[in-house]
Amino acid sequence: xxxxxxxxxxxxxxxxxxxxxxxxxxxxxxxxxxxxxxxxxxxxxxxxxxxxxxxxxxxxxxxxxxxxxxxxxxxxxxxxxxxxxxxxxxxxxxxxxxxxxxxxxxxxxxxxxxxxxxxxxxxxxxxxxxxxxxxxxxxxxxxxxxxxxxxxxxxxxxxxxxxxxxxxxxxxxxxxxxxxxxxxxxxxxxxxxxxxxxxxxxxxxxxxxxxxxxxxxxxxxxxxxxxxxxxxxxxxxxxxxxxxxxxxxxxxxxxxxxxxxxxxxxxxxxxxxxxxxxxxxxxxxxxxxxxxxxxxxxxxxxxxxxxxxxxxxxxxxxxxxxxxxxxxxxxxxxxxxxxxxxxxxxxxxxxxxxxxxxxxxxxxxxxxxxxxxxxxxxxxxxxxxxxxxxxxxxxxxxxxxxxxxxxxxxxxxxxxxxxxxxxxxxxxxxxxxxxxxxxxxxxxxxxxxxxxxxxxxxxxxxxxxxxxxxxxxxxxxxxxxxxxxxxxxxxxxxxxxxxxxxxxxxxxxxxxxxxxxxxxxxxxxxxxxxxxxxxxxxxxxxxxxxxxxxxxxxxxxxxxxxxxxxxxxxxxxxxxxxxxxxxxxxxxxxxxxxxxxxxxxxxxxxxxxxxxxxxxxxxxxxxxxxxxxxxxxxxxxxxx
Amino acid sequence: xxxxxxxxxxxxxxxxxxxxxxxxxxxxxxxxxxxxxxxxxxxxxxxxxxxxxxxxxxxxxxxxxxxxxxxxxxxxxxxxxxxxxxxxxxxxxxxxxxxxxxxxxxxxxxxxxxxxxxxxxxxxxxxxxxxxxxxxxxxxxxxxxxxxxxxxxxxxxxxxxxxxxxxxxxxxxxxxxxxxxxxxxxxxxxxxxxxxxxxxxxxxxxxxxxxxxxxxxxxxxxxxxxxxxxxxxxxxxxxxxxxxxxxxxxxxxxxxxxxxxxxxxxxxxxxxxxxxxxxxxxxxxxxxxxxxxxxxxxxxxxxxxxxxxxxxxxxxxxxxxxx
Numbered sequence: 026x027x028x029x030x031x032x033x034x035x036x037x038x039x040x041x042x043x044x045x046x047x048x049x050x051x052x053x054x055x056x057x058x059x060x061x062x063x064x065x066x067x068x069x070x071x072x073x074x075x076x077x078x079x080x081x082x083x084x085x086x087x088x089x090x091x092x093x094x095x096x097x098x099x100x101x102x103x104x105x106x107x108x109x110x111x112x113x114x115x116x117x118x119x120x121x122x123x124x125x126x127x128x129x130x131x132x133x134x135x136x137x138x139x140x141x142x143x144x145x146x147x148x149x150x151x152x153x154x155x156x157x158x159x160x161x162x163x164x165x166x167x168x169x170x171x172x173x174x175x176x177x178x179x180x181x182x183x184x185x186x187x188x189x190x191x192x193x194x195x196x197x198x199x200x201x202x203x204x205x206x207x208x209x210x211x212x213x214x215x216x217x218x219x220x221x222x223x224x225x226x227x228x229x230x231x232x233x234x235x236x237x238x239x240x241x242x243x244x245x246x247x248x249x250x251x252x253x254x255x256x257x258x259x260x261x262x263x264x265x266x267x268x269x270x271x272x273x274x275x276x277x278x279x280x281x282x283x284x285x286x287x288x289x290x291x292x293x294x295x296x297x298x299x300x301x302x303x304x305x306x307x308x309x310x311x312x313x314x315x316x317x318x319x320x321x322x323x324x325x326x327x328x329x330x331x332x333x334x335x336x337x338x339x340x341x342x343x344x345x346x347x348x349x350x351x352x353x354x355x356x357x358x359x360x361x362x363x364x365x366x367x368x369x370x371x372x373x374x375x376x377x378x379x380x381x382x383x384x385x386x387x388x389x390x391x392x393x394x395x396x397x398x399x400x401x402x403x404x405x406x407x408x409x410x411x412x413x414x415x416x417x418x419x420x421x422x423x424x425x426x427x428x429x430x431x432x433x434x435x436x437x438x439x440x441x442x443x444x445x446x447x448x449x450x451x452x453x454x455x456x457x458x459x460x461x462x463x464x465x466x467x468x469x470x471x472x473x474x475x476x477x478x479x480x481x482x483x484x485x486x487x488x489x490x491x492x493x494x495x496x497x498x499x500x501x502x503x504x505x506x507x508x509x510x511x512x513x514x515x516x517x518x519x520x521x522x523x524x525x526x527x528x529x530x531x532x533x534x535x536x537x538x539x540x541x542x543x544x545x546x547x548x549x550x551x552x553x554x555x556x557x558x559x560x561x562x563x564x565x566x567x568x569x570x571x572x573x574x575x576x577x578x579x580x581x582x583x584x585x586x587x588x589x590x591x592x593x594x595x596x597x598x599x600x601x602x603x604x605x606x607x608x609x610x611x612x613x614x615x616x617x618x619x620x621x622x623x624x625x626x627x628x629x630x631x632x633x634x635x636x637x638x639x640x641x642x643x644x645x646x647x648x649x650x651x652x653x654x655x656x657x658x659x660x661x662x663x664x665x
Numbered sequence: 666x667x668x669x670x671x672x673x674x675x676x677x678x679x680x681x682x683x684x685x686x687x688x689x690x691x692x693x694x695x696x697x698x699x700x701x702x703x704x705x706x707x708x709x710x711x712x713x714x715x716x717x718x719x720x721x722x723x724x725x726x727x728x729x730x731x732x733x734x735x736x737x738x739x740x741x742x743x744x745x746x747x748x749x750x751x752x753x754x755x756x757x758x759x760x761x762x763x764x765x766x767x768x769x770x771x772x773x774x775x776x777x778x779x780x781x782x783x784x785x786x787x788x789x790x791x792x793x794x795x796x797x798x799x800x801x802x803x804x805x806x807x808x809x810x811x812x813x814x815x816x817x818x819x820x821x822x823x824x825x826x827x828x829x830x831x832x833x834x835x836x837x838x839x840x841x842x843x844x845x846x847x848x849x850x851x852x853x854x855x856x857x858x859x860x861x862x863x864x865x866x867x868x869x870x871x872x873x874x875x876x877x878x879x880x881x882x883x884x885x886x887x888x889x890x891x892x893x894x895x896x897x898x899x900x901x902x903x904x905x906x907x908x909x910x911x912x913x914x915x916x917x918x919x920x921x922x923x924x925x926x927x928x929x930x931x932x933x934x935x936x937x938x939x940x941x942x943x944x945x946x947x948x949x950x951x952x953x954x955x956x957x958x959x960x961x962x963x964x965x966x967x968x969x970x971x972x973x974x975x976x977x978x979x980x981x982x983x984x985x986x987x988x
Contacts, residue, residue: 254834255797269866278835278867304943305975307835307869313944314868317900341711347743358940386940416899418935437711 051149053122054227056142056156057234059265062272063134063161066238067265068093068127070142073119078149080127082140086154089141099126101262115262116251117219126265135162157236159204161287164273165323168288170457171201173237174330176209176371177244178430179225183604184450185431186229187469192452193232194471203237204287206230209371209427210244210298210332217247219259226263241266242294243281244332244371253281253296266294275315282308284315290326290457291319295356297333297370302351309355316363321415325481326457327365334370334377334426336390336442340435341373344389354386357422364416366462366479369453371428374435376453376466378445378475380493381410381421385442392441396493397421401444402477406576406631409478413485414460420487423479425464427453439497445475446496447629448598470596474629498624499579499664505567506641506661508622509538509549515562516541516552519608520644524562525591527640531564539563540583541645544654547583547620554655559647560607561657566638575631577664582625584645585618585656590625591642597630602646615648618656627661712738729759736768745776756785763792770805779812800829807840814976820844835867842873843977851881875907876981884911900935902928906948909955925952943974947982954985962986 054071061067068080078098081089099112101124108114115124132138139157142149150156162168173192178185196203213221227234241264243253251258256279266280273286274293281296293315300308319327335353336343343349349372360368361383381402385395398421400407412420424442434448451468460482466475513534515524523529537550541561552561569575580590580598587601589610596606603612627634645657710718719735722728732755739748752769759765766789773782786805793799807822823841827833838861845854858874861867871890878887891908895901905928912921929952936945950965962982969979 254836270868275868276866276871278865278870301836303975305978307839307867310869310872310944311867313903313942314872317903318868318898320897321899342713345743346712346741348741350743358937359942362935362937362942384937384939419937 053119054124054223055231055235056140056150057227057231058158058236058238059126060267060271061158061161061238063163064132065128065130065271066132066158066160068129068140068142068158069124069265071118071122071124073121073123075123076144078125078127079143079145080129080140081143082129082138084136084138086139086152086157089139093127093129097127099128100124101126113257116258118262119219124262132160134160135166135168136160155232155235158238161272161285164286164288165320166288167459169459170204170288170290170455172205172207172455173203173233174207174209174369174425174427174453174455175430176332176369176426177211177374177428177432178208178452179212179214179221179246180431181214181225181229182431184469185225188430188450188452189230189233191467191469191471192454195454195467203233206233206237206239207292207330207369208239208241209330209369210242211246211371211428211432212241212244213259214246214432216249217244217258217260218250219262222259222263239264240285240292240294242331243296243298245298248298253279253299256280275311275318277311277315282311286324288457289324290328291324293327293329293360295329295331295352297331297348297352302348302355304355304359309359312356312359316359319363319416324416325414325460326367326462327360327363327416328367328369328455329360329365330369332370333372334424334428335368336379336385336424336440337370337373337375337377337426337428338436338438338440338443338446339373339375339377339426339428340433340437342437343373343440350388353390354388358384358386361422362418364418364420365422366412367423367425367455367464369425369427371426371430373426373428374432375426376429376445376447376449376451376475377424377426377440377443378464378466378477379422379424379440379442380444381412381423381479381487382442383419383421383487383489390441392493392495394489394491395442396490397487399444399490399493401576401628402479404478409461409480411483411485412479412481412487414481414483420485423464423477425453427466441495441497443496444477444494445629446626447474448600449474472595496626499662502577502579502662502664504660505569505574505578505663506565506659508658508660509540510565510660511536511538512541513564514541514550516554517558519560520562524564524607525596525640525642526594527566527638529564529640534562534564539660540656540658542585542655542657544652545585545618545656547618547656548658552655554647554650555652556650559613559650559652560610561645561655562607563643563645563657563659564640566640567661568638569634569636572636574636574663575634576628578627578631578634579662579664580625580627581622581660581662582643583618583620583622583656583658584616585654586616586648586652587613587646588657588659589644589646590659591640592627592630592633593635593640594642595630595633597627597633598625600625607644610644610646613646613648618654618658622658622660624662712741716742727754727758729755729762729765732758733762733765733768736772740768740772740775745772748772749776752785761792763789763798766792767801767805770809774805774808774812777812779809782809782812796829800826800833803829804837804840807844811840811844816844816847820848820850832864833861835861835865835870838865838870839873842877843980846877846880846980851877855881855883872903879907879910879914882914884914887911900931902931902935902945902948905931906951906955909952913955922956925956928952929956941968941972943969943972943978947974947978950982951985954982959986 053073056070059067080093083089102108103115137159212226247260251260267283270276274284277283284293333348380396381398402410449468454465456463462479465473513531515534540548541550542548590598601614602610647655715738732751736748736751749772755765766785769785770782790802803822803826807819810819855877862870894904905924909921909924932949950962953962
């Protein structure tokens, strides 16, 4: 009996040891890529015990015929764990942490390598084909570039995971492979501590980080525990960034600002958080040197990013806060005079995207005579933005605030230079192909809600628009669905699953005039909701006469407490509902209608609409059945 | 920079503080912890929101932690006088908390009140426990002296910072170099910048090191480095000026003039007339001065003063015009 038990136990143990997924668990921080160049790359991982690692790599998954030996791998520990050797100690890490940093050199440019980490003869990384890296193409080589940019994502929330998964699904569907991952800061809420990096960054992005280099910019939340001046802290433990121009550009001497080349693009990363942002400070001096060294023969595109965007009216106001103002006033003139094409930021929890602009350095920001093209930049819409080939000074920049990667969204207003201002979680995808830079905003459900192109195929003489298009609520327009319009509504029951789609049979639903609700004496159709139910569903069709109508629609809505809007069956706006739909909606925020109508720009969803008949569906939610009031009063306005 | 060494704990087994200094340190750590927790609580909010919330709290109780936090929010909004007032109040309530003094010194510097920055920086120095803290205090003092054009005490403060942390930071090397230039310590300046460059590999330190060589008339040593830089760059004006200064020093005036004219043309094509880059404008002024065009040089200097350009950028132009 005992023999049989021991045999079974040994069998289970042997299975456990052989199972690749469980071997993987030996990493306390799974392997991830860092600092890549044309001929080298860094691999970083952690264990909770001393191991003697070897990295096997090669151009074929079946034949990892090259080796990075143990003596070529840096080992870092905390001082508490008696760190020794030349490498700087880890600022902080769990007890008994060993951080291994392998620099693999002598590689061929633009080549796909597979890798595996071994301890002796035991393979620690699973043999599933997902552990690979690609070296940078030679600087100046013509090659497509595809990157993913995210900001303010490190919450550990389901939304952060959804945004990540949406990117993975999109790439799978379109057979795309990332060349790099740009993080514009706030990747480890709340204070950038080592365990927060582990839980909110490394564990969530692990499938991407094992085969894609993340090039980071430090956010204010990392700034609580990491210091840009000294380069010490969990942020600097986590990343290996160039300090000596290893990947191109001028030597910065600091990991907190740096640059790198990829094909015919030059990327600049700045620290907007805790370094001197003045035009005479060391960072700005380095920036000038870096831009002066950027070869026009080898570079067509210039992309810069940092945490505090120069223009935003999301959860932060770039006209009020010093970091934003200084980056706009001191840094943007240097970049624009060097021909920067795209600037990415975060900090403000929203997606905002500008028109093609130049020279908007004043506070408050104004758009008059600062905009070259006030269209949407969409090749299928108003047309692509045009710039001259190469890096010509002051030909226009697009600004993107991509701070919608996971943290709670908010909008304080509309920046006059922004063409898009979208309160949806998501990320930004940038695809550069020859003379065209194509950018998409991918939301957390995997839908593209904004797209634009910059094309540099002919010489352009930009001219400034005296009175460009203005974002924000329209000053005048014509109601497509007026106030107190008649709607089909369902109250007291949950709607069936397909209730938002066009053609759904709502003949059994009641007719009523907006607004719907109770309490506050502000509703036309009074409902018996109090202490009974919390959700109401509205449907209506409306007609658009002209093809251009779809680009000028606004939702005006008076609501208490929350709602989700659908156009032709697709969810487009969610306000005050954290998760789920209909009976599964949770996290309902409180909001007072106050007899006012808030305006929501529907132009980002123009593609969902068509000339002729369209269907609008709205579900309204009350914070609690006992609430003293509820209001749902939607309108649709065609702005003029 | 090495992390601070741990101080040996009391021999008493008790975890309670056994003297006022220890209590101060513990209290200071507690305050920092509170500040961190509070700042994170409001970290997703804008500073305007944080000011409102903290003002609400402060109406019921004057807490130094809340005052410190509100000062940080005011600083983010550029309301430096209000930030300074809150920090003064916080220091009155809790005079032994290092971050309050450091923050006040930084705020005074940001407000262009270097003399008023010295007092909190000196008080902070008394509260420092680690080499890193002391070095940062010395650099704050050095910055304050430097802004009030006291190169000698500023240089001394820089040296004290380097004594604490020999590797220093890029900005420390630059500040020390400016003081050495003002005091005419050319040889030491070259040596120190070279050390800084070898430690940090910063392109900025390299450019300043070469300038230091030219300032000390070491033209032959500077030329190969300059030529190396000029061989591979898109914009050459700043390095062409360096080369022209060397060539003039070596009596190769026609070559120097050629470089200067090339640099001037490049700057003219790049300079934004409505918002000129101060460094480009200063370079333009230097070219005019080197080409014996004093009116144009003076015009550049006037423009630099109009945009409140720091003294280190205008210093070379001013000295050239005085020659």
